[in-house]
Amino acid sequence: MDLANPTRFIALADRLVPWLAALSAIALAVGLWLAFNAPQDYQQGITVRIMYIHVPFAWLAMMCYSIMSLSALGTLVWRHPLADVSLKAAAPIGAAFTLLALITGSIWGKPMWGTWWVWDARLTSVFVLFMMYLGVIALTRALDDPGRSARAAAIVTLVGFINIPIIKFSVDWWNTLHQPASVIRLDGPTIHPSMLWPLLICAVGFSLLFFTLHLMAMRTEIWRRRVAAMRRIAARSADRQEA
Amino acid sequence: MLALFVRDLRLGIRAGGGALVGVLFFLAVVAVVPFGVGPDLNLLARIGPAILWVGALLASLLGLDRLFQAEREDGSLDLMILAESRHMLALTVLVKCLAHWTASVLPLVIASPLLGLFMNIEPVGIAATSLTLLVGTPAIAFIGAVGAAVAVALPRGGLLVSVLVLPLAIPVLIFGVSAAYGAVNDPNPFLPPFLILVALTLFFAVIGPFAAALALKSGAD
Numbered sequence: 448m449d450l451a452n453p454t455r456f457i458a459l460a461d462r463l464v465p466w467l468a469a470l471s472a473i474a475l476a477v478g479l480w481l482a483f484n485a486p487q488d489y490q491q492g493i494t495v496r497i498m499y500i501h502v503p504f505a506w507l508a509m510m511c512y513s514i515m516s517l518s519a520l521g522t523l524v525w526r527h528p529l530a531d532v533s534l535k536a537a538a539p540i541g542a543a544f545t546l547l548a549l550i551t552g553s554i555w556g557k558p559m560w561g562t563w564w565v566w567d568a569r570l571t572s573v574f575v576l577f578m579m580y581l582g583v584i585a586l587t588r589a590l591d592d593p594g595r596s597a598r599a600a601a602i603v604t605l606v607g608f609i610n611i612p613i614i615k616f617s618v619d620w621w622n623t624l625h626q627p628a629s630v631i632r633l634d635g636p637t638i639h640p641s642m643l644w645p646l647l648i649c650a651v652g653f654s655l656l657f658f659t660l661h662l663m664a665m666r667t668e669i670w671r672r673r674v675a676a677m678r679r680i681a682a683r684s685a686d687r688q689e690a
Numbered sequence: 691m692l693a694l695f696v697r698d699l700r701l702g703i704r705a706g707g708g709a710l711v712g713v714l715f716f717l718a719v720v721a722v723v724p725f726g727v728g729p730d731l732n733l734l735a736r737i738g739p740a741i742l743w744v745g746a747l748l749a750s751l752l753g754l755d756r757l758f759q760a761e762r763e764d765g766s767l768d769l770m771i772l773a774e775s776r777h778m779l780a781l782t783v784l785v786k787c788l789a790h791w792t793a794s795v796l797p798l799v800i801a802s803p804l805l806g807l808f809m810n811i812e813p814v815g816i817a818a819t820s821l822t823l824l825v826g827t828p829a830i831a832f833i834g835a836v837g838a839a840v841a842v843a844l845p846r847g848g849l850l851v852s853v854l855v856l857p858l859a860i861p862v863l864i865f866g867v868s869a870a871y872g873a874v875n876d877p878n879p880f881l882p883p884f885l886i887l888v889a890l891t892l893f894f895a896v897i898g899p900f901a902a903a904l905a906l907k908s909g910a911d
Contacts, residue, residue, distance in 0.1 A: 578857040598908035
């Protein structure tokens, strides 16, 4: 199926969005229910439950930027007509997830580390990610011509991608207050299965939520461009009639 | 290429080029800090390298939006893009970055030992700070070229350049300041962060001009 055609893409999105929304609602309900029934940590007590939303938010913040970088490649290399729609639609969602990861992290950090915020490598690099999201959002909305702002945003997104591996490996490269990775490791997860499963289900639920929101935002963006194009045509024909 | 370098250098230094304004801005930023934190010389000596670095970072962002703006206004930017077959555009951007750095950032580096003296930094620290500034600030110019190239077609692009460039310049700042501190404070090493700083500059010397050339080509109409 040719997804480069916006009309076909909208038709597909119309069919997919209700299913994705329902699936993400079910997965989130199950995941959060499991999270509330998972065992408490022997040291952290009940605050460990913040993990079940904090970790998916942080994963999605990075995944969203990776998707944006792929879209940027799609814009610059393959000239795919929907790639810049994807980039523009994903940026605010990614910024929201990054902000949520920062907020939940600092709520978790206050009782555990005794401080809302430290300038360690992981936190700083995620904060930089948040600023880059805001920069890309500002850039995608700075020009009237969507094609030109798309290429500019794509280049900035690609240059900013070097931050993603820095975020991922910051806990291994530097001694930080933030704990090192415990789920995605070469030698298997070090987290107990009773906590791993709720976490994974929550992550799947939030990922589905992300894809739902992303598809909806892309659909809205395509409609918005069509409305703008129709307005221009209408203005031009009205101009001609007057003359 | 040499001709382009000399031309940009002349334009930058000449009246209205804005190179001197950068130095003045740097002086002003650094001079404001003692008023903000109080004239405690011990405190100033401790945070001095960081103040010099932040001041240099802000001052070198100041002139960035003009990097391609004048060329775009008089049309010579289009000529540079069209001359791609003879001179690679990325190379042209690299030369323009170097000229910009020589005209408006090198004076900051030269002025930094004097300001370090005002900040009561000890001589080794002053030498280390100036050295890290000398090595690290080209990276900011190369990153800034991407922002300037992206924003060249934008109305009111100047502020956006700073917003786009600052996050990417943070690693440069971190390693520059930690190398400068490493020279003064004994347990912290000087060489590893300094070498990472050199690596960052070389890395951005490749990435920056290429990305900027790409942005200029796609932004040209």
